[in-house]
Amino acid sequence: MTFDLEFSEELRAARASGAPIVALESTIIAHGMPYPQNAATARALEDIVRAGGAVPATIAVIAGKLRVGLTAEELDRFARDGRSIAKVSVRDLPFAVAMRRDGATTVASTMRIAAMAGIRVFATGGIGGVHRGAEKTFDISADLTEFARSDVAVVTAGAKAILDLALTLETLETLSVPVIGLGTDRFPAFYSRDSGYAVPMRCETAADIASVMRAKWELGLRGGLVIANPIPEESEMTASEIAPAIAAAIARADARGIAGKDLTPFLLAEIAAVTGGRSLAANIALARNNAAAAAAIAVAYNEGSP
Numbered sequence: 001m002t003f004d005l006e007f008s009e010e011l012r013a014a015r016a017s018g019a020p021i022v023a024l025e026s027t028i029i030a031h032g033m034p035y036p037q038n039a040a041t042a043r044a045l046e047d048i049v050r051a052g053g054a055v056p057a058t059i060a061v062i063a064g065k066l067r068v069g070l071t072a073e074e075l076d077r078f079a080r081d082g083r084s085i086a087k088v089s090v091r092d093l094p095f096a097v098a099m100r101r102d103g104a105t106t107v108a109s110t111m112r113i114a115a116m117a118g119i120r121v122f123a124t125g126g127i128g129g130v131h132r133g134a135e136k137t138f139d140i141s142a143d144l145t146e147f148a149r150s151d152v153a154v155v156t157a158g159a160k161a162i163l164d165l166a167l168t169l170e171t172l173e174t175l176s177v178p179v180i181g182l183g184t185d186r187f188p189a190f191y192s193r194d195s196g197y198a199v200p201m202r203c204e205t206a207a208d209i210a211s212v213m214r215a216k217w218e219l220g221l222r223g224g225l226v227i228a229n230p231i232p233e234e235s236e237m238t239a240s241e242i243a244p245a246i247a248a249a250i251a252r253a254d255a256r257g258i259a260g261k262d263l264t265p266f267l268l269a270e271i272a273a274v275t276g277g278r279s280l281a282a283n284i285a286l287a288r289n290n291a292a293a294a295a296a297i298a299v300a301y302n303e304g305s306p
């Protein structure tokens, strides 16, 4: 058995020529959005990265192989099969590999595989974090732990609004993870531009973010960076619109005993249903916006690297 990474042809060429690369995850496709919007979004994110001058690397586990770059057919299959494909975080990687399963990778496992592949920039929608009520449930996303381990900058619309964002920010501080607002002083809340909490640092340009990334790793500080990129204004949802939908979704999850890795996909789907798809449109808009910013950061990081 070998556990080598498997690169697509496009990625092999990109690596050979030293082109900038942006990692993309597959849980957002299989578990984060319904079909067919997830298929269209997966394709759009790749196209946006290409338009920004970088090469997209959608990451997944297929028949136990750690795959970097999927074919159009594979991308569409992950979208169509959706939640019947296992959500694979770092905990789940050994089982998926040994048992030759398919797996949709989360932010945590995508970061890990990207780091193995030498990819330094990754675009997601919104990272996982500390769930509300975590003092009772202990539900803290492995995404946070991974930021302490994998050397990858993750472009994210803050963290998901379903979370306790104050505790999420505290945990990132404890883990010594830089949280950089891209053109903002405020930590975004996924569907909206301002969580009510400040970011500890702010950069205006992709070039400045690339400099911070280089400084971190040249200092020998291992781990990732959170690049907090607010949803575009025109797609933002107001707190009065989104807060009741989140509260209702959390109440339903509690009533049904939904926990563990099923919780985040359940909440996102419930909120989309309650808002009549408004939250889905916002999620797509912020993910697209993150892909564009990630491409710019990957290009800037490449230019400054020897």
Ligand code: PSU
Binding pocket: 025, 027, 028, 031, 032, 033, 105, 106, 107, 108, 124, 125, 126, 127, 128, 129, 140, 141, 142, 143, 260, 261, 262, 263, 264, 268, 283, 287
């Ligand atoms: N961003 C989105 N939609 C998603 C996710 C991110 O816009 O569905 C996924 C990511 O894969 C992230 C996961 O790692 O949600 C968080 O899951 P959990 O809370 O179980 O760690």
Ligand code: MN
Binding pocket: 139, 140, 141, 142, 260, 261, 263
């Ligand atoms: Mn969890």
